[in-house]
Amino acid sequence: MELQALPSRIGQVRRIVSAHLRYWHLDPLIDRAALGVTELLTNVHQHARPDKLCTVELELLLDRLTVSVRDHDPRLPVVEDLGEIAPLATEGRGLAMVAAMSESWGARPDGEQGKVVWFTLPTSGGPVGVPTRVPRLATPDQPVRRFTAPEPALDGARPPAHAPARSAVPG
Numbered sequence: 536m537e538l539q540a541l542p543s544r545i546g547q548v549r550r551i552v553s554a555h556l557r558y559w560h561l562d563p564l565i566d567r568a569a570l571g572v573t574e575l576l577t578n579v580h581q582h583a584r585p586d587k588l589c590t591v592e593l594e595l596l597l598d599r600l601t602v603s604v605r606d607h608d609p610r611l612p613v614v615e616d617l618g619e620i621a622p623l624a625t626e627g628r629g630l631a632m633v634a635a636m637s638e639s640w641g642a643r644p645d646g647e648q649g650k651v652v653w654f655t656l657p658t659s660g661g662p663v664g665v666p667t668r669v670p671r672l673a674t675p676d677q678p679v680r681r682f683t684a685p686e687p688a689l690d691g692a693r694p695p696a697h698a699p700a701r702s703a704v705p706g
Contacts, residue, residue, distance in 0.1 A: 540579035540587045540606070548591055549573055552602070555593055561600065564656050567636045568593075568602055571654050574629040575604040578652070583608040595658070599638070603653035611642045611650055 536551065538544050549569045556565050572591060579589045589606040612630055630652075633640050637654035645651045 537588065537590045540576045540583065540589050542580065545573055545576045545580070548576060552591070552593065556600075559595060561595075561658060564600055564658065567656055568600065571633050571637060571656075572602055572604070574633050575602075575652050575654075578612075578629060579604060579606045579608075582610075598658045600656045600658060601653055602656070603651050605645055605649060605651045607649045609644060609648050609650060611644065612652065 536548070538548065549572060552568055552572050553565045556562065556568060576589070576591070580587055583589070583606045586607055589604050592601075592603045592605070594601040594603070630640070633654050638657050640652075640654035642650055642652045
């Protein structure tokens with residue numbers, strides 16, 4: 536769905552995402568998906584330039600739900616250490632929350648202008664890691680570096696080959 540990332544629309548998108556997940560019988564993912572899409576849309580509202588127009592997409596493949604937000608701002612999030620954020624800061628933790636509650640997340644350039652920020656959730660309820668770095672915005676001329684997901688859990692399960700890396704950030 537395409538929309539302006541305005542506070543009044545973010546609640547509507549959260550309800551639409553929740554309705555889609557109920558329809559797909561993915562009720563256990565509703566809270567995390569709604570939180571994640573809220574954080575991504577809030578970032579568009581607060582940071583995206585030249586406009587707040589964005590597209591939200593849900594994709595369900597095999598055992599993964601991918602939620603992505605595409606906007607027109609070419610700046611990609613860059614991950615910083617959690618220790619660099621003041622304890623009482625009211626901003627700077629949104630993507631850390633996305634990283635904490637998702638199986639993987641990342642950002643990539645989208646064409647000549649813009650980017651896509653995404654996160655995945657396992658439909659089987661797999662474990663979730665804890666972030667050690669918090670994203671910040673970078674300039675569009677910085678190269679993209681990919682971080683791979685941690686080794687699989689003790690049960691030996693591995694994400695499918697098509698699963699995205701843990702994060703894609705400039706650096």
